[in-house]
Amino acid sequence: MDMVLQTAGLTKQYGAQYAVHNVNMHIAPGEIYGLLGRNGAGKTTTIRMIMGLLQPTEGEIILFGERMKSPTKDIFGRIGALIESPSFYENLTAKENLKIISDLRGTQSKNSVEDALLLVNLENETKKKVRQFSLGMKQRLGIAMALMHKPEFIILDEPTNGLDPIGIQQIRLLIKRLSAENGVTVLISSHILSEIEQMADKVGFIDQGVLAEELSMDEIRHRNRHYVKMTVSQVSQAVPILEKELAISDFEIINDTEMKLYQLDVNLEKMNRVLVTNGVGVSEISVKKGNLEEYFLKRTGGVSIG
Secondary structure, X not given: OOOOEEEEEEEEEEOOEEEEEEEOOEEOOXXXXXXXXXXXXXXXXXXXXXXXXXXXXXXXXXXXXXXXXXXXXXXXXXXXXXXXXXXXXXXXXXXXXXHHHHHHHOOOOOOHHHHHHHHOOOOOOOOOEHHHOOHHHHHHHHHHHHHOOOOXXXXXXXXXXXXXXXXXXXXXXXXXXXXXXXXXXXXXXXXXXXXXXXXXXXXXXXXXOEEEEEEEHHHHHHHOOOEEEEEEOOHHHHHHHHHXXXXXXXXXXXXXXXXXXXXXXXXXXXHHHXXXXXXXXXXXXXXXOOOHHHHXXXXXXXXXXX
16 A cells, blocks of 8 residues: 655754654555654654655655655645644634635635635634634634645644643544545644544554554554453462463463453453462452553553653
């Protein structure tokens, strides 16, 4: 499959300091790709290089199969972007603002402004000035600005930053609709784990400028399945008992006293009784639900994203 975006060894260095180091990204057509990392992890620097706003120190950027040495009108005409907070004329309406942008860009479509406002559910805000908009409405207007020329690929840098729960939900539903109904490929950077978990098809984990891993959400869900967490006196004693007495084979050893069991059909009361009868102390047996936050903590050595 040809990728909409691929980077190879993408690096940005300032003196001896790497802001981004050897990043290899792969975004397929129609995919919602979540670039996930803490503030300062390298998300915005990566996006600025992709958009030609920052020159890489090393590496390649391949957009729509074409290696980018410098920005070209043809390629970037197929991309829309919202990087940081959008700026508008506060004393004008949403439609008036987009009309100015459309005229400056020379957007050809007769209904480009109306179509963009419809996509972001602002088509009825015809009289309200932008200064009266909520932060969430301004973010949606910024996305409308990025969508006016009907791009195939849209890049959004922290689009839900500072929004209330309703604003976050509106942006999330909009992004999912753009992908599902319009076939738009989306790269969205965020440090909000729950949001990426609810909308992304694939996640790239960036930490200290390094893209640690790329995984589909299906793969993450598989690796982060529901499990039984068990704390015992000695895992090395418990394992042969679990295997022989209870036919449990799907498990993960965490350390000398903790393990995860992925066979959820096991009778927990019986398992506890068998272990204790065989001289293994049991201090915890509990069912846990894995999520993206837990996986992120695992990938970053227990360092929180906040």
